Structure formats: structure tokens, C-alpha cells
Amino acid sequence: MSVIEAKGLNLTFQTNDGPVQALRDVNLTIEKGDFVSFIGPSGCGKTTFLRCIAGLEHPTGGTLSVNGMTPDEARMARAYGYVFQAAGLYPWRTIGRNVALPLEIMGYSKAEQAERVKKTLDLVDLAGFEKKFPWQLSGGMQQRASIARALAFDADILLMDEPFGALDEIVRDKLNEEVLKLWARTEKTIGFVTHSIPEAVYLSTKIVVMSPRPGRITDVIESTLPKERPLDIRDSAEFIAIAHRVREGLRAGHVDD
Amino acid sequence: MSMTKAGPILTVVLAIIALWYFACIPMNVQETLTNIERAGGVVTPETAKDRAEIGRWSLVLQNLDALGGSWSVERARLPSPHQVIKEIYVSTWDEEVNGRRGIVKSGSFSNRSLIYHAGVTMGATVVGFIIGAGFGILLAVGIVYSPTMDRSVMPWAIVSQTIPIVALAPMIIVVLYSVGIGGVIPKAVISAYLSFFPVVVGMVKGLRSPDHMQLDLLRTYNASPSQGFWKLRLPASMPFLFASLKIGIAASLVGAIVGELPVQRGGLGARMLSGSYYGQTDQIWAALFIAALLAAGMVAMIGWIESQTLRRMGMA
Numbered sequence: 001m002s003v004i005e006a007k008g009l010n011l012t013f014q015t016n017d018g019p020v021q022a023l024r025d026v027n028l029t030i031e032k033g034d035f036v037s038f039i040g041p042s043g044c045g046k047t048t049f050l051r052c053i054a055g056l057e058h059p060t061g062g063t064l065s066v067n068g069m070t071p072d073e074a075r076m077a078r079a080y081g082y083v084f085q086a087a088g089l090y091p092w093r094t095i096g097r098n099v100a101l102p103l104e105i106m107g108y109s110k111a112e113q114a115e116r117v118k119k120t121l122d123l124v125d126l127a128g129f130e131k132k133f134p135w136q137l138s139g140g141m142q143q144r145a146s147i148a149r150a151l152a153f154d155a156d157i158l159l160m161d162e163p164f165g166a167l168d169e170i171v172r173d174k175l176n177e178e179v180l181k182l183w184a185r186t187e188k189t190i191g192f193v194t195h196s197i198p199e200a201v202y203l204s205t206k207i208v209v210m211s212p213r214p215g216r217i218t219d220v221i222e223s224t225l226p227k228e229r230p231l232d233i234r235d236s237a238e239f240i241a242i243a244h245r246v247r248e249g250l251r252a253g254h255v256d257d
Numbered sequence: 258m259s260m261t262k263a264g265p266i267l268t269v270v271l272a273i274i275a276l277w278y279f280a281c282i283p284m285n286v287q288e289t290l291t292n293i294e295r296a297g298g299v300v301t302p303e304t305a306k307d308r309a310e311i312g313r314w315s316l317v318l319q320n321l322d323a324l325g326g327s328w329s330v331e332r333a334r335l336p337s338p339h340q341v342i343k344e345i346y347v348s349t350w351d352e353e354v355n356g357r358r359g360i361v362k363s364g365s366f367s368n369r370s371l372i373y374h375a376g377v378t379m380g381a382t383v384v385g386f387i388i389g390a391g392f393g394i395l396l397a398v399g400i401v402y403s404p405t406m407d408r409s410v411m412p413w414a415i416v417s418q419t420i421p422i423v424a425l426a427p428m429i430i431v432v433l434y435s436v437g438i439g440g441v442i443p444k445a446v447i448s449a450y451l452s453f454f455p456v457v458v459g460m461v462k463g464l465r466s467p468d469h470m471q472l473d474l475l476r477t478y479n480a481s482p483s484q485g486f487w488k489l490r491l492p493a494s495m496p497f498l499f500a501s502l503k504i505g506i507a508a509s510l511v512g513a514i515v516g517e518l519p520v521q522r523g524g525l526g527a528r529m530l531s532g533s534y535y536g537q538t539d540q541i542w543a544a545l546f547i548a549a550l551l552a553a554g555m556v557a558m559i560g561w562i563e564s565q566t567l568r569r570m571g572m573a
Contacts, residue, residue: 055476076479081477082474082477085470086470088474090493092493092495093571101478102478104488105480105484105488
């Protein structure tokens with residue numbers, strides 16, 4: 001069953017320097033339970049596409065459906081959780097209250113809020129940090145808290161826009177492993193923007209390679225890696241072969257320039 | 258206050274006091290020499306008429322050994338620090354404890370004491386500050402949420418602050434008195450007029466401080482505008498609000514003092530003006546210092562509320 005479906009999607013921004021085509025003829029189907037990575041150089045429209053799915057940007061052409069609805073309807077139905085590049089936790093709220101923010105807004109009862117905060121903090125391995133303030137946590141822990149915030153209301157779709165871009169390699173590896181576990185446990189459909197090839201290959205069931213000016217899809221790679229992925233799978237021949245194909249796709253996009 | 262902080266402050270204070278004592282010499286030289294002449298002493302030039310035609314510095318240089326009285330001139334051009342401190346003591350503690358009208362003998366503060374006048378000024382300041390800050394916060398919310406208000410109100414708020422308050426204050430007082438509004442209100446209106454502006458500016462900046470990402474986050478939750486206000490914009494604005502409240506309350510005090518000048522019904526402003534009518538410079542300076550102390554106290558009070566609030570919010 002397809003959760004997200006884009007057909008002939010176009011998006012042109014009107015800027016002071018004239019129109020800029022951010023997305024051209026994007027066609028993509030994401031199935032339920034897919035882990036889809038969007039990879040490409042800056043300006044390739046990967047974040048823009050994710051924001052279109054979230055109803056934060058509006059395509060100027062083509063069709064896009066999320067859970068069978070328009071992106072705006074899906075947003076109002078709270079169909080997805082969104083993780084931004086920065087954790088963006090409220091400094092005046094404890095970790096627990098930050099995770100409870102969407103629940104408060106969506107009108108969950110106090111008891112249910114407490115229960116879900118506890119459950120999602122356990123899920124991202126932050127149990128016991130509920131009463132801490134964001135500044136008392138490391139960058140990686142803050143980003144985990146922001147993932148918990150996106151998971152708290154249990155939407156089927158999780159959209160992540162370069163969530164680990166600002167973190168160092170070691171923390172990033174650990175969080176990648178955790179995201180995979182999280183995905184296996186929750187069976188969510190995940191859209192993940194990155195510009196790291198190993199990250200994309202390691203995480204995804206489907207890798208969408210994009211290229212800039214105008215932003216478009218140049219390759220969609222179905223990963224043949226097993227669902228169970230220890231970190232050292234990155235040294236396997238299969239992994240390297242997929243990474244190679246991604247790199248080729250990125251290079252092909254650049255030759256067009 | 259830690260010692261590392263107290264050291265530099267103390268040094269500056271001592272430097273100011275030293276400079277002040279030194280400045281008393283040229284400032285008061287005419288009066289000092291006249292006092293000596295009246296007491297039968299000899300100074301150069303001998304008559305006040307001749308001395309009036311010579312510059313201060315050359316009078317100082319010609320009478321270097323006769324300047325001991327520079328720091329004890331009555332009605333001095335520049336009273337010395339200890340004269341001002343004595344005046345503060347006389348018009349506070351001494352007046353209240355030993356004076357016929359003082360609180361010890363009469364049960365209420367003497368209308369000749371600076372405590373009474375500081376109280377009058379503080380009342381007007383606080384009332385004006387509450388009106389001004391409240392009005393400023395409301396305006397800021399309007400400006401942030403309504404593009405029309407943003408375009409129409411902000412320029413007027415800026416223009417309002419370009420009018421010299423000393424010119425505007427008497428008009429406000431005359432107009433309000435003529436419609437029968439007297440007492441604390443006209444002064445509070447002037448205070449409010451001065452204090453709303455920093456609050457508007459700070460609060461607008463504070464309410465607009467959440468970045469695109471934070472606003473987008475709320476959109477992904479499909480949050481209502483009022484949820485955005487109460488859960489994001491208002492808490493995010495708190496550090497900005499307190500910074501401008503501190504400026505606002507100091508401006509409010511200036512407004513109250515300016516408002517007291519034309520009315521002469523008590524207050525530190527009234528004290529300053531009556532001091533200048535009668536050449537009682539030490540009285541002016543004493544009132545000035547009490548006003549500065551009052552301002553420092555009120556700013557510190559806001560600072561204390563700020564640190565309590567921000568600590569409770571986990572932001573300090």
C-alpha cells in the first residue's frame with residue numbers, strides 16, 4: 001500500500017532574481033514501512049520535497065498524496081512527525097515537557113501525556129532524563145529528544161530532515177543504529193534527508209538520488225541489504241556496491257550541468 | 258557582589274569623588290574668596306567687582322593659599338560630596354527622627370523629608386510603569402499579529418519618543434488638570450508615555466524571536482495561533498521583556514520627576530526645582546542622589562523578578 005505518492009511534481013519559487021525551479025517532474029511512490037533516504041548535493045530539492053510531503057511547501061504542479069489525502073489535509077490530521085536539522089527544543093521546558101508539547105497541542109489528557117512521554121523517552125533511550133533541561137544534554141541526546149517529540153503522538157510517518165547533520169561521526173553512527181532499531185520496533189514509514197552516502201545506504205530500503213538545478217530525481221535504488229543491519233555491514237561487498245551506485249548517480253547528476 | 262567586581266567599581270567611585278572635590282575649587286572660587294574678604298582677610302584682587310572680571314583658574318592660581326574654604330561654602334555652585342551627604346542625612350534620618358514633623362513625633366513622614374518625596378515619586382513611577390508596560394505589551398502583541406498595526410503603530414510610537422518630554426509634560430498636566438484629573442494620574446501618564454516605548458520595542462523583538470524552524474514545527478502539529486502565542490512566542494519573549502522592563506522603569510522615574518517640576522505638590526522633582534529657586538544646590542544634589550538610588554533599587558527589583566522567573570523557566 002503506497003503511503004506517499006508524487007506524480008509529475010513541480011515546484012517553482014518566485015524570488016527577486018526571477019523564478020527558481022526547485023523541483024521538476026518528481027515521480028515517487030513510498031510504500032508503507034519503507035525507509036526512504038533522499039540524497040543529493042545542496043540545492044537538489046531533497047529538503048523541499050520533504051517539506052512538500054509535510055505540507056510546509058506547496059507544489060506548483062503535479063499531484064502529491066499522503067495517506068490518500070493532500071499534504072495539507074494530512075498535516076491537519078497529524079499524519080506525520082517531523083524532525084528538523086536542529087533539535088529546536090524549548091529551553092524553558094524540561095525534556096519531558098518538550099516531548100509533551102505536541103500532545104498538549106493535540107489535547108491529550110494529562111495522564112495520557114505522562115504515559116506517552118515515558119514510552120517515547122524509553123524508545124529513544126532517554127529514560128531518566130525527563131526532568132532535565134535541554135542545556136543539560138549533549139547535542140546527540142537533544143536530537144534524540146526531538147525524535148521522541150516527533151514520535152510522541154504516534155503518527156505513521158516520520159519525516160527527518162538531516163537530523164544528524166550537525167553531529168560528529170561517532171555520535172552519528174550510534175544514532176543511525178538507534179534509528180534502525182526504532183524503525184524495526186515501530187514499523188513506521190520514514191523519509192530521511194541526508195547528504196552522507198554511508199548514512200543513506202546503511203539506513204534505507206530505498207535510496208532516492210537527486211540532483212540540482214532544477215531539483216529532480218536521477219536514480220531510485222532499492223536496497224538489497226537485509227533488514228537486520230549491524231554497523232559492520234558497511235564493510236560488506238554488497239554495501240560498497242550500493243554506495244558505488246549512489247555515487248555514480250550523484251556524479252551523473254553533475255555531468256548534466 | 259564578589260571582590261573581583263567590587264574592586265573596579267570602588268576605584269571608579271573613588272576617582273569620581275576625587276574629581277568632584279577637585280572641581281569644587283574652581284567652581285566655588287568666587288564665593289570662597291568673598292567669604293574670606295567678608296571675614297577681614299586679604300585676597301587678590303581685593304574687591305568682588307574686580308574678581309568678577311577675572312577667570313576662575315587665574316583666581317585659583319593667584320590665591321592658592323586661601324582656598325581651604327572651597328568645600329564648605331554655603332549655597333555653593335558645586336557643593337562638596339560631604340555637604341551633599343550631610344544634606345541627605347539631615348533631610349532623611351534627622352528630619353524623620355528628630356524633626357517636629359518627622360515620623361517619630363507626628364506618626365507620618367515629614368513633608369520636608371526626602372523619604373516622603375521619594376515615596377511620592379515612587380508611587381507615580383510605579384503606577385505609570387504598570388500602565389506603560391501593560392500598554393506596551395498589548396501594542397507589541399498587536400504589532401506582531403497584525404500587519405496593519407505593524408505598519409501603522411510602530412512609526413507613531415517612534416515619533417512619540419522624538420518629542421522632548423520637558424516640552425510635552427506641562428501640556429499633558431495642564432490638559433488633564435483642566436478636565437479635573439489631578440494627583441498621581443498626570444505624572445503617571447507622563448511616566449507611562451516614556452516607559453511604553455522600550456517595552457514595545459523589546460517585546461516585539463521577543464515575540465518575533467522564534468525562528469522559522471520553530472514556527473514550522475508548530476505548523477506540523479497544526480497548532481492554532483493562540484497555542485503558538487502561549488506555548489512559543491510568549492515564553493520565548495521573556496528575556497527580551499525583562500531587559501526592556503528595566504529600561505522602562507528607569508524611564509518611568511524620569512517621567513515622574515519631569516511631571517513633578519511644573520506641579521510643585523511634592524516629589525523629588527519638586528524638591529529639585531525648589532532647591533534651584535532658592536539656590537539650595539545641596540538640596541538639588543541630595544534629591545538627585547535619592548532619585549538615582551530609587552532608580553537603582555527599582556531596576557534591581559525587576560532584575561530580581563527576572564532571575565526568579567527565568568530560573569523557574571529553566572532559562573537561567
